[in-house]
Amino acid sequence: MQQYQSYRLSVAPMMDWTDRHCRAFHRHLSRRTLLYTEMLTTGAIIHGDRQRLLGFDALEHPVALQLGGSNPADLATAAVIGEDFGYDEINMNVGCPSDRVQDGRFGACLMAEPALVGACVAAMKQKVRVPVTVKCRIGIDDQEPEAALNALARSVIAAGADMLIVHARKAWLKGLSPKENRDIPPLDYDLVYRLKASLPHVPIIINGGIPSIAAATEHLAHVDGVMLGRAAYQEPWRLLEADATIFGETSPAATMKEAIDAFMPYVERELAGGTRLHAITRHMVGAFHAVPGARAFRRHLAEQGVKSGAGASVLRDAMALVHDAVGAAAA
Structure with missing residues (x-):
């Protein structure tokens, strides 16, 4: 992980948004920001048109593939395919709250099954050399967030996860739409800070409601990295500041x-x-x-x-x- 420092700033995987054209555009705004694919299910990757789903331009590096699934063997197979395509990281989705995702037993509902998520991470780690990471929430529904997040974190880290990305909100799987789950559950950044303090040697990335590069720098006093979502997509001009402010390097473009x-x-x-x-x-x-x-x-x-x-x-x-x-x- 020593050479893998782009995690200090990343753009979140966002369905229907962070496709290959979006990522190529963002790469012209920042050389260093880590970019993520939209979530792709293991079934689609194993049985679908891989070139259409996974193909990307070499200029996108560093770029991570986000997988949706809960079968360890299928995730391992999909991870190998992703690594063979040249992705720099394989990320497991344990945060998406949509009904379709729940029906497939992946995404945020897996917060209730930390041992299974750990088994999935272990299976992928056995098969690939690139970093294997997890993106999660701080809990779901009636879970107590501190206990839920710690259980998930310790399970995946014991299994070998290289990094944990935490969307600092609960996901309410009953009663809120995916859109509402991006705004209504309250943010708890302090909980993520406490997790990092308890795991000093594990890269912890914070996500959720972060509006700017300036705000990202404030979080970096407490965690290893920041993931921007809608701020980066809806206001991509913000990424022009990223390389200079976060990485101390020259931006690929001044304007x-x-x-x-x-x-x-x-x-x-x-x-x-x-x-x-x-x-x-x-x-x-x-x-x-x-x-x-x-x-x-x-x-x-x-x-x-x-x-x-x-x-x-x-x-x-x-x-x-x-x-x-x-x-x-x-x-």
Whole structure:
């Protein structure tokens, strides 16, 4: 784990959001931030179109594959497939609260089965060389959070988990929708801090409701890393600050316009391969913040980017509507 330091900042796995085009865009904003795939089930990976599901551009590194499942043998098989595809980390989802996930006996409901999660981690660790990590909640439903989180943490660490990512909220599997579970259960950062204090040699990453890179630096006084979710996706300009602030390195781009210019060869290559422009630009609607022309940029992409045959010129024309401004978060 000594060479695997990108965990200091990461972008959360988010269904329907963190696909390969999103990750390629984010990589042009930060070289060092660790990126995660959307959750993929073991069944889909073992039996599905692996190239479509798992294929990614080499520029995305470091990038982690998140798996959904609860069968140790299937998770081990899927982990090997992921490692063979070149992923830098295999992560197990023990946090998603959706009904579909519960029906499949994976995600947050596994907080109630720490021994099983440990067995899953052990099975993967036996088969792959890359780090195996777990992303969890602090508990579900009527569980007492401190006891639930400690039981889960100690089980997976005993099994060899290289890192634990904690979304600092409970998941209410009965009564709240997945969307409500992202906001309504209260955050308990102090609980995650206490977990880290009790496990000084284990990388502990905090996630949940963290709005900015500045807020991330405050958490880094207490834990090893911070995972941003919606803040990174909906306001991707924030990632322009990441390399300098978190890693002490130069950003790959000084401004968002510069980053998108550098991203353009990827866009053109994907379009030539049959990808629709909207599949890429849908991840860019929040690219500009408080800049004259940002609304026109979004409108142009919304109206023109969805059309059949839309080309890279649509993105260039949208960029031209944004006024030049000083500051990384602006132009």
